[in-house]
Amino acid sequence: MVFSDRREAGRALAPLLSAFECERPLVLALPRGGVPVALEVARALSAPLELLTVRKLGAPRNPELAVGALAEDGTAVLSATGARRVGLGEAQLERIVERERIELRRRVERFRDGREPPDVRGRTAIVVDDGLATGLSDLAAVRSLRRRGAARVVVAAPVGSREAIALLDGEADDVVCATVPERLVGVGRWYEDFAPVSDEQVMALLAEAGGVAAQGLAGPTGLGEPSDLTDMGAATLNAHPPEERGERP
Secondary structure, three states, X not given: OOXXXXXHHHHHHHHHHHHHHHHOOEEEXXXXXXXXXXXXXXXXXXXXXXXXXXXXXXXXXEEEEEEEEEEOOOXXXXXXXXXXXXXXXXXXXXXXXXXXXXXXXXXXXXXXXXXXXXXXXXXXXXXXXXXXXXXXXXXXXXXXXXXXXXXXXEEEEEEEOHHHHHHHHOOOOEEEEEXXXXXXXXXXXXXXOOOOOOHHHHHHHHHHOOOOOOOXXXXXXXXXOOOOEEOOOOOOOOXXXXXXXXXXO
């Protein structure tokens, strides 16, 4: 199945999530590409639309290849195997993490605009992305929601790789995909229109959703304190900037 665009993909995904409507879930989009998909899901489930900002940690020479991910509350994961495969050292990894923390902070401030975060405690949270390639961004989202007390965490995407689904199956309560191809190649391969989603489009989609009162999970001041950066509980990285560690930048 090839989708015309992200919104059409969201309309195809929504019926697969209808069983969760009775749980009065929160729909949490991973910006920016997950927002148009999530809008259609939230509308179909009569659920509030929120944002959970996560940044991919891309390989140095191939930024589209994820070797980890960092969520806005500091929850982070690393594929130790992927990092070794691309020759990513600790110093390089720390530089990547710091760069993505800056972008996370910018997006949280832009999209939330000082509003209070949603309370996920005891709730069913549906994380919506536009596709699952490695699954690392969604894994960081799942762990972030667990830390914040969500009762049930569902990951949903229009298309996903078998490897990503297997990774997420171990930690999410449910993983729902409309299409699971034998070989993903890339998420964009499954969309006729996979143009980047801008900040302005995200803001317009949130307004279309009815004016979201809270669009993040880390509190009104921005990023939370970083937690351990792990892949299945493996490695640890200090994600604070050098000046916070008492080192020279």
